[in-house]
Amino acid sequence: MNDAQALLPEAIWRDRIFNGDWIPALGGSHTFTEPATGEQLGRVGLANADDVTRAAGEARAAQAAWAATDYKERAGVFRRAALLLSKHHNELSTWIVRETGAIRPKADLELREAGAHLLEAAAMLTQPKGQLLASASNQLSIARRVPHGVVGVISPFNFPLILSIRSIAPALATGNAVVHKPDLQTPVSGGVLIARVFEAAGLPKGVLHVLPGGADAGQAMCTDPHIAMIAFTGSTAVGRSIGELAGRHLKKMSLELGGKNSLIVLDDADPDIAAANVAWGAYLHQGQICMASGRILLQRGIADAVIERVVAKARNLPVGDPAGGAVALGPLINARQVQRVHGIVEDSVAAGATLLTGGSYERQFYQPTVLTGVLPGMRCFEEELFGPVASITVFDTDDEAIALASATSGCLALGVITPTLARGMRIADHVPAGHVHINDQTVLAEAHAPFGGGGTSGNGGRHGGAADWDEFTQWQWMTIKTEAPRYPF
Known part of the structure; x- marks a missing residue:
């Protein structure tokens, strides 16, 4: 496939991070290699804490308009993104193979499941967003789901596409903007690929930011006041640090950590x-x-x-x-x-x-x-x-x-x-x-099924299906009266 047909021509993303456009990173650039050969695969922008601050502010500014966009238009973004994964399957599969050291069937599976997560996100746009509660006769009482605002996603190297998209897609579907930090060992499969797919699918600028970065960028995400939630997948040791830091800043957290299965x-x-x-x-x-x-x-x-x-x-x-x-x-x-x-x-x-x-x-x-x-x-x-x-x-x-x-x-x-x-x-x-x-082994996951663990395997959060509403939104109680009451004070 030549560059004119490819989804990931390096000239677009080399030494860049993504905010809706491809821009230089304040932190410089990062070279990543192929684990099977040690050969250089490419260079991406290296986001630092200042890049996170800038991205979080831009995401917060873009979030309200995205949440107010017609649901059919938002669902269309996810469907087009899923089609792009299918259209460019061979190109993207090769990136996953070379960047993660995966055999081809694993890479193919990852792309198919990522597409399933995107279609599940599209389906969320027509699902009920709340409940009608019991109330006095002159009052309508509603419990409805509203977005957190900006969700920070930090993903690992092993299944970088799935373990990124399973948080990014439902976070966007429920009206949030997203700041995403993929692992520096797999910045294309876990980051650039996702940015390019959503860019080509028509996601508005500023709603998704992709910032390959190190620990300083992750720490900045946990402390930035514009980021309301952290969705982290990785080791238990790093998850403890993320949880401690984000907890001090009163952020919602979804931690999916290691397991002894x-x-x-x-x-x-x-x-x-x-x-x-x-x-x-x-x-x-x-x-x-x-x-x-x-x-x-x-x-x-x-x-x-x-x-x-x-x-x-x-x-x-x-x-x-x-x-x-x-x-x-x-x-x-x-x-x-x-x-x-x-x-x-x-x-x-x-x-x-x-x-x-x-x-x-x-x-x-x-x-x-x-x-x-x-x-x-x-x-x-x-x-x-x-x-x-x-x-x-x-x-x-x-x-x-x-x-x-x-x-x-x-x-x-x-x-x-x-x-x-x-x-x-x-x-x-x-x-x-x-x-x-x-009557099956332990390595199973489907986009519509709740997935996660407790204890040192996570903080009890779940990804997938109805669980995505629990993770990526919060309840808001709303009452509506035909006229304001006359209180005695």
Whole structure:
């Protein structure tokens, strides 16, 4: 595709940030690289605190007119944006592959789901925005949803398009303006791409600002008086800092953080099906997913059969540059993450876990790994891995599985594999989790379904479907009388 046909020609966004136009950043520029090769992919504007201040003020000024725009016109923006994702699918998919280290099917999935979020946002424009309340006979009493004003969105590197658009789209649909800070490792997939799609779809200037930036920009978003809400997706450690800072400034917060998620396989499951679910939940996108199956809990009667099959799969999953061939796993996002994953594996082995395969790497390519004999207290049992490691613990009874899966301060997802639905339901009812999947692994999300977690996995907020109204609006009570009352004072 030549530049005249492309949606993302670099000449438009090189060394720029977005406010409706492409402008230089006060913070300078940032170079980003391809994790598979280390080659430079491009340069974007690097937003600093002053850029945030400017963007927040412009967004606040533009918000009221956007909220007052005819609902059909606003819905049309989202529908056109979804069509643009489809029209430019191959171009955009290639960016996701190269920038995130994703295999092509993951990139394709991300684009399809992003389109679904845009269509869900369009549908919100014709949904009821409030309730008619009981009231005195001469009074109309209404509870209605109104926008916060300006929403700040901070998104991560692993699924940068989906984890940005799932907040940006409903925030805009409910009448807010948005200031968005994508991760500096994925500024195109998580930022430039979104800006270009909305720009081409006709979103008015000033309603969306895209500011790739570092910690100083994020901190400025948390303190700026024009930004009323922060929607953050990322690690628990950074989420704590974001929550503390934004809380001091009395902002609404939606925090979707890391999770230690369990996939439980009961002894009446099919070993082949169970092994396929284990491998998918542990290895998809190199395990760099907040919903990844970080604890594989196998009932003793089926454990050996499943482990044998998972090891065979791990040894035969090709690892390499996803832009250059048919591979199942690409690179981890950076060298620091490789060392973190390897440290967890080595420490767990030193504590008594058994390494059956993997546990090695070349550059940023980490081999699919299987650890058995994992016990509570080991790092691979306690910590979110964010790497391609199947961490296996064997249990005897259903109650023991419940106790093991519940031994975490934050769980986004739970999976239970069993043909006996009553057993699966009982476990689901006793393990706290943001979402539960009986007869599926843990990595699932759909645009219309509420998604999120509590504890160290988040502050209880949800994205998706009806939950978007809860997150991105606030209630306002309105009464209407035919004439003003005559009070006795």
